[in-house]
Amino acid sequence: MIILNQLQKRFSPSFAKIARKGSERPTKYIYLLIFIFVALFMQAYIHNYNIVYMTLFFTFGFAMSSYPFGRNNIRALELELFSFDRVFAHEKSLYALRLHSSKQELYDITCIAAQDRVHVDNIKEGEARLITLSHTYDKRGEQVLESVECVSGFPLPHQTFYKVFDINRAFVVYPEPKGKSLDAFMVHNRMLYGEREDFDGIRNFESGDRLSEIYWPSLAKGDTLMSKQFLYSDESRELVFEFEQCGSDDETRLSQLTLWVLECEKRDLNFTVVIAGRRLEREKMETDEILSFLGRF
Numbered sequence: 001m002i003i004l005n006q007l008q009k010r011f012s013p014s015f016a017k018i019a020r021k022g023s024e025r026p027t028k029y030i031y032l033l034i035f036i037f038v039a040l041f042m043q044a045y046i047h048n049y050n051i052v053y054m055t056l057f058f059t060f061g062f063a064m065s066s067y068p069f070g071r072n073n074i075r076a077l078e079l080e081l082f083s084f085d086r087v088f089a090h091e092k093s094l095y096a097l098r099l100h101s102s103k104q105e106l107y108d109i110t111c112i113a114a115q116d117r118v119h120v121d122n123i124k125e126g127e128a129r130l131i132t133l134s135h136t137y138d139k140r141g142e143q144v145l146e147s148v149e150c151v152s153g154f155p156l157p158h159q160t161f162y163k164v165f166d167i168n169r170a171f172v173v174y175p176e177p178k179g180k181s182l183d184a185f186m187v188h189n190r191m192l193y194g195e196r197e198d199f200d201g202i203r204n205f206e207s208g209d210r211l212s213e214i215y216w217p218s219l220a221k222g223d224t225l226m227s228k229q230f231l232y233s234d235e236s237r238e239l240v241f242e243f244e245q246c247g248s249d250d251e252t253r254l255s256q257l258t259l260w261v262l263e264c265e266k267r268d269l270n271f272t273v274v275i276a277g278r279r280l281e282r283e284k285m286e287t288d289e290i291l292s293f294l295g296r297f
Contacts, residue, residue, distance in 0.1 A: 024070065029158040033063055066156040074152045074161040076103040077123075079111075081145070081167050082130060086288070088258070089140045089176040097148065100128040108154040114146050137173045140254070140295045145169035172295040179247070179256030182263040185239075239264060243275035254294050261290055 040056040043049065082096040097111065099120060106123040111131055118131040137143060151162045241260055246253040257273055264271045265287045273280040273290060275297070280290045 024067070024159050024161045026159050027153070027157060033158045063156065063158060066159070069155050070152065070159065070161040072104070073106055073154050074109075074150065074163050076101045077106055077109060077150055077152075077163055078102070079148065079150065079165045081169055084145075084169065084171070086174060086291070087135070087137065087143070087171060088174045089137055091176065092134045092136050094132050094134050095145070096130050096132050098128050098130055099123055099150075101125055106152075108152050110151045112149045112151060140173045140175045142296065143171055143173050145171065172292045174291045174295045175251070175254040175258045177255060177259040177262055179252070179259050182239075182260050182267075185241075185260065239269060239271035241271060241273050243273070250297075254297060258291060258294055261287060261294075 036059060037056070040052055040059065044052040044056055078100050080098050082098040084095045085093045087093040099109065099111070101123055103125065105125045107121070109120045109123065111118050111120075111133070113133045113135065115135055116133045118133060120129050120131065123129050133148070135146070145167045148165045148167060149162055150165065151160050153160050239260075241257055243253055243257065246256040257275070261271070261273070264282065270282050272282070273294075275293075278293075280293060282290070
């Protein structure tokens with residue numbers, strides 16, 4: 001009874017939470033192992049067979065010997081943030097983690113974040129493995145990248161070993177890029193930016209595009225519906241986006257501005273965003289600075 005209480009205390013979830021940075025926890029197979037121990041002990045006690053005693057001690061020793069191997073396997077793991085994509089509300093974004101070990105070869109590592117899990121069979125000593133995880137946020141604004149838990153079932157399945165890495169990467173979730181295209185804005189303001197000239201490429205189709213703007217060969221190839229993109233006779237004139245004129249409410253305006261900022265970056269156009277008495281000019285600010293301001297607004 002004392003042994004069972006000690007096992008329950010050792011493998012309880014509360015113990016796992018206390019040992020946050022690296023410890024072990026049982027799997028469902030621990031109950032099978034306990035059943036085998038009890039059955040062997042009863043057989044040895046009733047029949048007093050030496051072979052049963054030997055089997056009991058061998059099974060117990062074999063099960064317990066996995067502990068130092070599994071513990072050293074997960075403790076040797078190191079993790080760091082390798083790359084990080086822009087994050088927009090309601091859109092899946094990716095980030096890459098670098099897994100490595102300078103001490104020994106590692107086996108059976110699974111990295112678990114809020115939405116993803118990625119399994120790596122082994123990581124050789126001195127080499128690195130890159131894995132990609134994703135995350136999605138419903139609201140714009142400041143966020144901190146969540147912790148990543150790395151779990152290993154090596155070498156035996158009755159317990160898993162884990163290590164939690166707090167990345168602590170602060171970032172800003174940008175508004176969802178959504179609204180009318182930049183071409184639609186320039187057509188609406190053709191007095192400033194001139195008339196359309198040459199066909200300059202294609203973009204994703206958006207509601208409100210005219211039939212004459214649809215790039216029909218995209219359908220013939222089986223691709224998604226695309227629209228034509230044009231040059232304008234006075235594209236050298238700086239684009240000015242007024243916050244109050246971009247939509248009916250703040251979130252709609254921020255989404256619209258974000259879309260236009262990204263399209264201007266892609267086409268290498270200068271622009272100014274006028275918002276809350278400030279002028280956010282591309283010539284004086286990086287694109288991510290402007291997007292961060294919109295995300296925090």
